[in-house]
Structure formats: C-alpha cells, structure tokens
Amino acid sequence: MAAAPAAIRLPRYLRQSRRGRHVQASPAPVGQSPNRPRDSMLRQWVWRVVMPLTLAVSIAFCLLAYGAWQLSRGALLSGLAPALWSGGLLLVGALGLVVALSWDIAIQVLRPLDELAAAMDKLGRGEPVHVHPMKREGAIRRLQLGVNQASKLLASARNRMQSELGRASIELADKNAKLEAASQARSRLLAAASHDLRQPLYALTLFSSTLRAGETDPDKLARMVHIEECVASLDQLFSELLDLSRLEAGSMRAEPVDVYLDGVFDEVSRNFRMLAESRGLRLVVRKTDAWVHCDRTMLARILNNLVSNALRYTDAGGVLIGVRHQASGRIRVEVWDTGCGIAPEHQHRVFEEFYQVKQADTRTGERKRGLGLGLATVQRLASLVDCRIALASRLGRGTRVSITLEPGTVRAPGSSDGIDSPLDLGGLRVLAIDDEPGIAEGLRVLLQEWGCDIRTASDEAGALARLSDWTTPPDLVLSDLHLQDGRSGLDVLGAIARHYGEDERRPRFARLLVTGETRPERVDAIMASHIPVLFKPVAPHRLREAMLAAVLAVRAPRPAGPFA
Numbered sequence: 001m002a003a004a005p006a007a008i009r010l011p012r013y014l015r016q017s018r019r020g021r022h023v024q025a026s027p028a029p030v031g032q033s034p035n036r037p038r039d040s041m042l043r044q045w046v047w048r049v050v051m052p053l054t055l056a057v058s059i060a061f062c063l064l065a066y067g068a069w070q071l072s073r074g075a076l077l078s079g080l081a082p083a084l085w086s087g088g089l090l091l092v093g094a095l096g097l098v099v100a101l102s103w104d105i106a107i108q109v110l111r112p113l114d115e116l117a118a119a120m121d122k123l124g125r126g127e128p129v130h131v132h133p134m135k136r137e138g139a140i141r142r143l144q145l146g147v148n149q150a151s152k153l154l155a156s157a158r159n160r161m162q163s164e165l166g167r168a169s170i171e172l173a174d175k176n177a178k179l180e181a182a183s184q185a186r187s188r189l190l191a192a193a194s195h196d197l198r199q200p201l202y203a204l205t206l207f208s209s210t211l212r213a214g215e216t217d218p219d220k221l222a223r224m225v226h227i228e229e230c231v232a233s234l235d236q237l238f239s240e241l242l243d244l245s246r247l248e249a250g251s252m253r254a255e256p257v258d259v260y261l262d263g264v265f266d267e268v269s270r271n272f273r274m275l276a277e278s279r280g281l282r283l284v285v286r287k288t289d290a291w292v293h294c295d296r297t298m299l300a301r302i303l304n305n306l307v308s309n310a311l312r313y314t315d316a317g318g319v320l321i322g323v324r325h326q327a328s329g330r331i332r333v334e335v336w337d338t339g340c341g342i343a344p345e346h347q348h349r350v351f352e353e354f355y356q357v358k359q360a361d362t363r364t365g366e367r368k369r370g371l372g373l374g375l376a377t378v379q380r381l382a383s384l385v386d387c388r389i390a391l392a393s394r395l396g397r398g399t400r401v402s403i404t405l406e407p408g409t410v411r412a413p414g415s416s417d418g419i420d421s422p423l424d425l426g427g428l429r430v431l432a433i434d435d436e437p438g439i440a441e442g443l444r445v446l447l448q449e450w451g452c453d454i455r456t457a458s459d460e461a462g463a464l465a466r467l468s469d470w471t472t473p474p475d476l477v478l479s480d481l482h483l484q485d486g487r488s489g490l491d492v493l494g495a496i497a498r499h500y501g502e503d504e505r506r507p508r509f510a511r512l513l514v515t516g517e518t519r520p521e522r523v524d525a526i527m528a529s530h531i532p533v534l535f536k537p538v539a540p541h542r543l544r545e546a547m548l549a550a551v552l553a554v555r556a557p558r559p560a561g562p563f564a
Helices: 012-018 036-072 077-124 139-208 218-249 261-278 296-312 374-384 437-449 460-466 489-499 520-528 540-555
Strands: 257-260 282-285 291-294 318-325 331-337 388-394 398-405 429-433 453-457 476-480 510-515 533-535
Touching (some): 077 139, 139 218, 257 296, 261 282, 261 296, 291 398, 374 388, 374 398, 437 453, 460 489, 489 510, 510 540
Parallel strands (some): 429 453, 476 510, 510 533
Antiparallel strands (some): 257 291, 318 331, 331 398
16 A cells, blocks of 8 residues: 655645634525526526527538438439528528527626616715616626615615714714803903903003102102003003903904004004113104005004014114015015014914913013913904014014005095194093092093093983083093993983083084993994094003094084085
8 A cells, every 4th residue: 555645735725624714605595506696697598599509500410411311322403402491591590599599688688787887877976776686587686686785785874974974063063162152251251351350450540640740759750650660561461351352252343444654653653662762772663655555443553562562572772663665566564673583483373372482581571561462463453454464583683573554545645644733631621421439530630630621420410410510512521331220321422412402423522432341242332323432441641642532523624514
C-alpha cells in the first residue's frame, strides 16, 4: 500500500471549518432552490428555441436522407423534387418559428428591463417607485421584487431621517429660543441696571462740575480734579455700557445725511483736548473741507471712541486725526497714535466685546478703567452706518484705525452743520423736571452757575405751578423721560405747550429730554416726537452744547407758508 503524502492540502471550506469558521450559504426562498431562476430561463430557451429547431432540422434531415435513399435505388428523379421542396419549406418554417419565438422572448425581457431602468432612475432621484412583477418566475421577476423592496427600504429610511431631522430642528429651535430669551434677559438686565446706576452718577456728574466754582485752595482744587477724573472715568464706562445695551436692543438706527467732517473734528477736539493736555499729549486735528454721507451722531461716537481709546494707550507723543481721499472717490478718516501698539496675534480680536490686551506697563492707570467695549462699539456702529473699518499696528510704535465713508454733497463753506457759537447760556429761563431730588438739585446748582434763571419740578403739577408767574413760555424745558406715577416727560411737555396755547408738535420754546431708556419701542416713540434726546449720564459740556443747540434751533427763522 502506498504511503500517504506528507501534507494534504485541504479544501478552503474545510480549512475554515478547522479554524472554527463555518460557512453558511444564504437561505433560498421557501419552495425554491438557489438555481431555480437560472433553470427557468434555460428551460424556456430549450422548449421555445432549441426543441423546435432540433425537430425541424431532424425532419429535414430525414427527408433529405429519404431523397438520398431514393437516388441510391435508382428511382426516378421525379420523387426527389417533392422531398427537397418539403425539406426546404420545413426548414424555412422552422426558421420563422424560431425567429418569432426569439422575438417574443426578447419583448418579454426588454420591456421589463426598460421598466427597471426607469425605476432605478427614479430611485436615484429619491422618488418612490413600484414595479409590477411578472407572473412567471425568473431573474427579471426577482429584480422587480428587489427594486420594490429597495424602494420600500429607502422610503422607510427617508421617513426615519425626516423624523430625526424634524426632532433635531425642534431641539435646535428650542435651544435658539432659550438663547434668544437669555440674550433678551441679559439686555434687559443690562439696560435696567445701567439705568438705575446712571441716576446717581448723573447727579454726581452735575455736583462735581460745580465744586470748583469760587474755590482757591490748591489742595482742595487738586482733590476736585481727582474727583472729576474719577467721575469722567465712570461716565466713560457707563457710556460704553449704554452704547452696548442700545446696540443689542436695536434702538440705534442710522439716519444718513451730508456731514461736514471739519465740524465733527472740532467737536471731538473740544471733547478730548483738555484730557490730552493734562497728560502731556498732543491732539492734532487736520483741517478738511470733505463732506461725507453718514449718520452724524454715530460718526461722532465712532471718532470719540477711537480717540478715547488712542489716548488711553498712549503715554508719549499724541494722537492725529486726518482725512485721505481715495481714487474710488470714497473718503477715509484715520486716527493715528504713538502708543504701545497691538501685537499681531491680538489684532483680530480687539474688536470683540470685553476683550483687552494685557499690558505690562500701566503707569497712567487709564488702561485699567476700560471694559474692552470701545472698539466693539465702533465696529457695531460702523456696520450700522455701512462704513468699512481697518486696523494697522506695530508693537511699541503705535496704531492706526481708519474708517472709509461714502462722499457727501459738497455745500458752501457757510452752510456747515456745526454751529460755532459761544456757549453762553446767561439769562436763559429754564424749567428742569426730574423726579430724582439729587438730579434736580444738581441741575439747579449747575445751571445757576451758568447764569440761567432755573426752576425745578418733579411732576406735571409741580411744573405747571412753577410756571404760574411766567406769562410767556420758558426758553427751554429740560425733562426726564420717566417721572412719578408712570407719567412721561412727553406728556409733561405737551401739557406745558397747552398751558401756553402752543402747538404741541412745534411749540415756541426749546425742549430737551434726558433719559437712560434703551428699549426700542420707547426710543422709537421719543424719536417720533422729534425732540432732542440725551442719554444719561450726560457730561456738563455736552449738556451745555445740547441746550444751546435746542434754543438756537427754536429761535431760527421758520419758513413761511401753509406748511410752516
């Protein structure tokens, strides 16, 4: 007996089973073997094509064989012709039958294939499909059933995905609603807190500005200067908070007009020249004859923030404000400083809220007083007035911030929008209305120092009583917006106009509202009244300018005509 080979290579499935792997064939449908579709197609081809062709060829062969046998016997050729004709006709008939049967099979195959191709196209577009399966078992029927099953599975998956997307959308909407509610609550809290805190700060601002009147003691004057510096710092902080709350509340709306830039530059220079000189810095403002199309108040606020920020981070040298005319016709306003500069890694973040660059050297203490809202407010205001802002800085060398504005219509030099008049309020009859005793007293002391004939009241009845011996309207009525018992300063101004028989919309006395309100609906109501508004806390020099502007606006000649 021959020896067994040293190694026997087992079949693959046996090797897998020895390693613990079992190969299991896919189960066939009940009552159908795995090769059933292939056998069905083969059987149709055999019975419809092969068998008729074989039968026809066999009969033709027999006829030809019969003819050959007749020839071999020497029979007459007359018997051969019918046999050949019969064999030829039989072959032609068999060929026609095969062609007809083949055409029928092709029709039965191609039509379902076309339907399957159209169904696959619809599936590709995500549309539901249903193919009517053939009654006869076969591969095409299995394809049709598979397409229908795939369509059902895709529809189920699509429905499940839509349900998940709907649930995710609901969760996202719920989270967005919560975030929106939290943002609104934050804005309301910020506005309410800043309003309540601005009331005493406004009174402190008024009283601190009157302390130096008639004082000659150097020590007391120095202390008063420190008090004013602290009050100014608090004023700056609350102004930043106020601007932020108003921007978040959406109560700031741009009203573009043609603005003479030199007038805005003069206003900025007046606001910061004394601060720059007190710190040994230079504030240089280049004269310009340029006009821009922009909201004047927002533009002034942007430049005030930029100059304030530049002075805060400058210890030597100064700040320069200038204008460049671009080839495109637009006007670029630039604010340069010789301060500490901003490192490149911080330059893209300085416009974020509450972001401050930490500096090792803070000798002046000014840098510690900011909240990091100045440039963030500038960017938001710039987006409202549709101007482009850019920053360039070198660490230790200084910073340049520029805003690019649309040009305005150039007018005559005498038509400047800035009123360059002396701020002399002596002799003005002023009625101040405020329900905070501290603010009312501060206004009385401050306006008396400015030479005004000042009377104060806390509500509508008190205001009318204080006006009982004035036969003509006062020159100016200065009122808070929110008064006692839910009354509004607008209501009091209307009552005073009716008291003197004046038109409530355009009385012959100046009106000025002072408020800390930031809610959009309330601010809209104020703006609709076309009454000048100041937002607390108001620096004395800004209050003085606003009072003079309101009085001059009323005393200006009114246009004649039916619509005057």
